[in-house]
Amino acid sequence: MKKRYEMKVLSVENIAKETIEMKLYQPEISKETVPGQFLHLLVPGFTLRRPISIAKVDKQEGSVTILFKIVGGGTSALAAYQPGMTIDALGPNGNGFSVDDVKEGERVLLVGGGIGVPPIYHLAKQLAEKNVELIAVLGFQSKDYVFYEAEFQKIAKTYVVTNDGSYGHQGFVTHVFSEVGAFDQYFSCGPLPMLRAITKELKDIPGKVSLEERMGCGVGACMACVLPTVDNNYKKICSDGPVFSAQEVVL
Amino acid sequence: MNLEVKLPGLTLKNPIMPASGCFGFGKEYSDYYDLSRLGAVIMKAATQFERFGNPTPRVAETSSGMLNAIGLQNPGVDRIIGTEVPRLAEYDMSIIANVAGSSLEEYIFVAKAFNRTNEVHALELNISCPNVKEGGIQFGTDPEMAKKVTAAVKEASQLPVYVKLSPIVTSIVEMAKAVEEAGADGLSMINTLTGMRLHLPTGKPLIANQTGGLSGAAIKPIAIRMIYEVRQHVSIPIIGMGGISTAEDVLEFLQAGADAVAVGTANFQNPFACVDIIDALPETLTKYQYTSVQDVIDRRSVNV
Ligand SMILES: Cc1cc2nc3c(=O)[nH]c(=O)nc-3n(C[C@H](O)[C@H](O)[C@H](O)COP(=O)(O)OP(=O)(O)OC[C@H]3O[C@@H](n4cnc5c(N)ncnc54)[C@H](O)[C@@H]3O)c2cc1C
Ligand SMILES: Cc1cc2nc3c(=O)[nH]c(=O)nc-3n(C[C@H](O)[C@H](O)[C@H](O)COP(=O)(O)O)c2cc1C
Numbered sequence: 001m002k003k004r005y006e007m008k009v010l011s012v013e014n015i016a017k018e019t020i021e022m023k024l025y026q027p028e029i030s031k032e033t034v035p036g037q038f039l040h041l042l043v044p045g046f047t048l049r050r051p052i053s054i055a056k057v058d059k060q061e062g063s064v065t066i067l068f069k070i071v072g073g074g075t076s077a078l079a080a081y082q083p084g085m086t087i088d089a090l091g092p093n094g095n096g097f098s099v100d101d102v103k104e105g106e107r108v109l110l111v112g113g114g115i116g117v118p119p120i121y122h123l124a125k126q127l128a129e130k131n132v133e134l135i136a137v138l139g140f141q142s143k144d145y146v147f148y149e150a151e152f153q154k155i156a157k158t159y160v161v162t163n164d165g166s167y168g169h170q171g172f173v174t175h176v177f178s179e180v181g182a183f184d185q186y187f188s189c190g191p192l193p194m195l196r197a198i199t200k201e202l203k204d205i206p207g208k209v210s211l212e213e214r215m216g217c218g219v220g221a222c223m224a225c226v227l228p229t230v231d232n233n234y235k236k237i238c239s240d241g242p243v244f245s246a247q248e249v250v251l
Numbered sequence: 252m253n254l255e256v257k258l259p260g261l262t263l264k265n266p267i268m269p270a271s272g273c274f275g276f277g278k279e280y281s282d283y284y285d286l287s288r289l290g291a292v293i294m295k296a297a298t299q300f301e302r303f304g305n306p307t308p309r310v311a312e313t314s315s316g317m318l319n320a321i322g323l324q325n326p327g328v329d330r331i332i333g334t335e336v337p338r339l340a341e342y343d344m345s346i347i348a349n350v351a352g353s354s355l356e357e358y359i360f361v362a363k364a365f366n367r368t369n370e371v372h373a374l375e376l377n378i379s380c381p382n383v384k385e386g387g388i389q390f391g392t393d394p395e396m397a398k399k400v401t402a403a404v405k406e407a408s409q410l411p412v413y414v415k416l417s418p419i420v421t422s423i424v425e426m427a428k429a430v431e432e433a434g435a436d437g438l439s440m441i442n443t444l445t446g447m448r449l450h451l452p453t454g455k456p457l458i459a460n461q462t463g464g465l466s467g468a469a470i471k472p473i474a475i476r477m478i479y480e481v482r483q484h485v486s487i488p489i490i491g492m493g494g495i496s497t498a499e500d501v502l503e504f505l506q507a508g509a510d511a512v513a514v515g516t517a518n519f520q521n522p523f524a525c526v527d528i529i530d531a532l533p534e535t536l537t538k539y540q541y542t543s544v545q546d547v548i549d550r551r552s553v554n555v
Contacts, residue, residue, distance in 0.1 A: 001282065001283060001284065002282045002283050002522070003283075004283075004521070004522065004523060042520060042521075046312060047312055047313070047315065047316055047317050047467050047468070047516065047519070047520060048310070048312045048317055048519060048520070049519070049520065090522065213307055213308065214307070214308040214309070214310050214311065215310070216309075216310045216317070216319065216519050217273070217279070217518065217519045217522075218519070219279040219280070219282075219522065220275065220278075220279045221273070221274055221275035221278075221279040221280065221518075222272065222273060222275070222310075222319070222321065222519065223272075223275075223295075223304060223309070223321045223324040224307070224308075224309045224310040224319065224321065225307065225309075226303075226304065226307065226309075226324065227307070228303075234303060234324075239279065
């Protein structure tokens with residue numbers, strides 16, 4: 001049976017502009033979760049839970065780390081949490097990236113945009129344990145928003161792109177694709193316009209994308225976060241996804 | 252404590268059931284608890300054919316509530332009867348089917364379809380969905396139309412019919428009286444109220460459908476008022492809903508005139524909402540000197 005957890009806050013750190021890294025204690029989730037899955041967090045005073053991806057886990061410590069951008073009331077309230085407080089969480093929800101889809105010796109492109117970078121980092125860490133070559137392209141609005149560049153550099157050939165050129169390459173993530181060389185498949189998470197551009201540009205290469213939509217229940221019951229599929233059917237982002245094959249969904 | 256209530260077609264071991272559209276067909280929530288703990292379940296709307304629903308975003312948060320414009324997405328009545336009903340029938344609880352449509356013919360078709368199974372115990376006739384253009388709401392706002400569809404569905408169906416009323420009417424009492432006269436076995440109230448939210452950077456609606464149905468704590472006082480008014484004029488049972496999230500809320504609905512209650516939006520915040528309420532109900536009733544659910548119903552001051 002699935003549970004509702006009270007996750008204890010271990011640490012809260014502002015790691016970039018409007019960007020919070022928060023470590024939570026929950027051994028069961030840290031053991032169970034796969035990259036791309038999310039926690040559904042209850043913020044007191046709000047009706048709907050907030051979906052936030054898991055960015056990394058430490059099974060020894062029993063911890064789960066999330067990263068979130070402060071965009072509205074819910075994330076502002078979360079950012080004010082202090083170590084020792086607890087957060088009501090459901091999860092791990094959804095179907096994540098399958099690390100088994102990557103074979104030894106493959107060259108893999110990882111693309112993260114803004115607050116879509118965290119789940120890609122979780123995936124990168126797991127892929128790094130296999131004999132695969134990783135290339136990471138990380139896109140941010142500007143220099144102030146950049147995070148986890150050093151973490152990625154340890155495990156992947158890393159390119160940072162900022163929209164305004166204040167750091168790394170200037171432009172969009174797709175602008176550096178010509179520099180990264182050939183790869184066997186790609187994994188991506190980020191804003192919809194970015195995912196549209198990527199899937200269009202890489203339409204002949206197998207890829208997986210992680211999607212966002214406004215959710216109701218977060219478990220697959222209410223039909224709020226549905227997405228059309230190429231076979232004229234639909235998928236539920238919260239429970240069938242949030243990770244989908246790029247070839248399967250209509251963005 | 253005895254939490255049982257008996258309503259037409261339904262013997263409920265407790266008066267708590269998930270509201271239509273907020274629990275799918277129970278599958279997801281069966282991962283959280285044993286559905287046999289529920290008094291009943293009200294399934295997601297059924298239409299004649301499969302419906303994909305509205306474009307996304309379909310939900311938005313509001314103060315003390317939410318807006319939704321799902322658009323009655325469902326697999327169609329045949330698949331509901333073929334796959335969803337048999338799965339729910341494994342549990343020890345009553346099953347209520349929510350019947351939706353955009354024409355009298357469709358309501359009759361869907362209602363008749365449920366005669367094919369003996370696992371469904373009652374129909375909730377949804378004449379109050381605000382989220383589909385041709386979708387039933389006209390039947391829920393005009394008493395004559397409401398009478399017509401109620402009578403037609405009563406004739407088509409072998410099951411007790413609970414008519415789900417829309418709060419977006421000038422006189423809820425008039426609507427309730429009309430469907431009672433047309434033969435409804437019970438009422439279900441309230442459905443959502445139409446609302447809207449804008450996205451400040453663009454000034455455009457947050458929900459793709461522009462408007463959505465408001466549910467959650469925000470609408471509870473409206474539901475209580477409407478049930479209280481209707482209870483004084485109509486004697487058929489009422490399944491009450493609108494913002495219920497605690498056992499105290501349930502007691503207030505029962506005192507206002509409901510005979511059982513449905514829990515909607517609260518499931519999203521707490522997947523255990525229904526069982527948490529069931530667990531807390533005996534203590535809450537005791538605290539206010541009631542001996543059973545039926546005792547609240549018998550002793551309330553508003554009965555006709
Ligand atoms: C599967 C998934 C994983 C996510 N992972 C992360 C993450 O790791 N880090 C991070 O910073 N953000 C993530 N998001 C986005 C995050 O959920 C929203 O930024 C957050 O809910 C905003 O809440 P708010 O109250 O601050 O903003 P408000 O705009 O006030 O929120 C109002 C409502 O809209 C919803 N909402 C607003 N923006 C989004 C959005 N982009 N996606 C879905 N719902 C939204 C909120 O949940 C809430 O119900 C993820 C979204 C999804 C669907
Ligand atoms: C996401 C969502 C979907 C709904 N779908 C239906 C539906 O299919 N049929 C129906 O009669 N009511 C539907 N409703 C209305 C609820 O059943 C209920 O009447 C309303 O939400 C008020 O209860 P609440 O405040 O506890 O949610 C839906 C409500 C929500 C929030």
